[in-house]
Amino acid sequence: MDISPDSRSGQDRVPLYSPEFAADPQRTYREMRHRFGSLVPVDLVPGVPATLVIGYRTAVAILNDPDHFPADPKMWERDIPTDCPVLPMMRYRPNAIRTAGAEHTRHRQVTVAGLAGVDLYQLHRTVEQIAMPVINSFCADGSADLLSQYAFPVIFATINAMLGVPADIGGDIATGMGQMFEGGDTAAAGTKLMEDALYDLVRLKQREPGDDVTTRLVQHPQRLTDEELMNQVLTMYGAGIEPMLNLILNTVRLMLTDQRFAGSLLGGSLSTRDALDEVLYTDPPMANFCTTYPRQPILVDDVWLPAHQPVVISMAACNNDPAIGTGDFLDNRAHLAWSTGPHGCPAKSPAYLIAQEAIDQLLDALPEITLAVPADELVWRPGPFHRALAGLPVLFPSTAPLVVPGN
DSSP states (O other), rough: OOOOOOOGGGGGEEESSSHHHHHHHHHHHHHHHHHHHTTEEEEEEEEEEEEEOOHHHHHHHTTTTTTTSSOOHHHHHHHHOOTTTTTHHHSOOOSSOOOOOOHHHHHHHHHHHHHOOOOOOHHHHHHHHHHHHHHTTTTTTTTTEEEIIIIIIHHHHHHHHTTTTTTHHHHHHHHHHHHHHHHHGHHHHHHHHHHHHHHHHHHHHHHSSSHHHHHHHHTTOOOOOHHHHHHHHHHHHHHHHHHHHHHHHHHHHHHHHHHHHHHHGGGEEEEEEEEHHHHHHOOSSSSSSEEOOOSOEEEETTEETTTTTTTEEEEEHHHOOOOOOOOOOOOOOOTTTTOGGSSSSSTHHHHHHHHHHHHHHHHOTTTTTTEESGGOOOOBOOOSBOBBBBBOEEEOOOOOOOOOTTT
């Protein structure tokens, strides 16, 4: 991809939506760094400009300066067409991700409290009990797509369990999410179906509280409105499913293609935890995100950033910034994959546990698993935000179903 500019004019913006970028983003980040330094003019989609932050220290400074870089997009979205492809990901919602100041503090307090009650030991057991029947659904086939047949059903069912979602509401949520991801004519209907199902969940927990995250949100002393509660739960699905899918698949891909990890499937020295740490550095599931909107024009690293235009942190590029990179990923958690500052991910511990347990369950059950295609034939989904495989086809010896604990 040619990104050599004569200036920072519109035609010199780097497109983050192209298949070429999706196929080899690290090469593009290196070229960006050479041409632009720490701040890069990009297009998220055609006609939607932003600044991409690829310098680690600059990113940390921005993420810890919510007064100058608030996360509230209301001013930006006034001029964005309603059919803009990235608007659903970036629009204002009354939740902890898309608000600033006192509103953000209020929502985040509720979210943190809701997640703090998650019993990590029980969550470990929950993932095991969910994963094993899913593996049983395809283990005798000798092949599977780990995206659609394993990672998605395991993550979705685990989040439902954490949130206390009954089967009927969970079915509507799954249908609505599917329509949203398909885009086009189904997206609006899918959004409404999912939001209606989440409102049903909130009202259910108001009537019938349980030991779950949704109940803790409902009962928090801040007393969020039904709209606010629905949006907190929606955020947990949005922030949970896509990033977790990518983290699990990118980690399994690394373990199946890198001999340092491939040996561990049959007793090698490097573990799932090591692989997760490396992926969080080199291939973080949300490569470019943590969007903020400067309140007024501001000078950063000798570049004027315009008011109310998105400033997007490239966790993938910042983690690999030569100014700070050591190449040592083991037991090194200085990466930005979970963000940092007041918008740092509050679900880091359960997310890490879910990913590790889901991978360990898969590899324990199918230790001779291999890719079904050469690694360079795997397809990466284009998009400005995620680092996401379109699928992960695998082969393995046909295996008898596992005995599920408690059955």
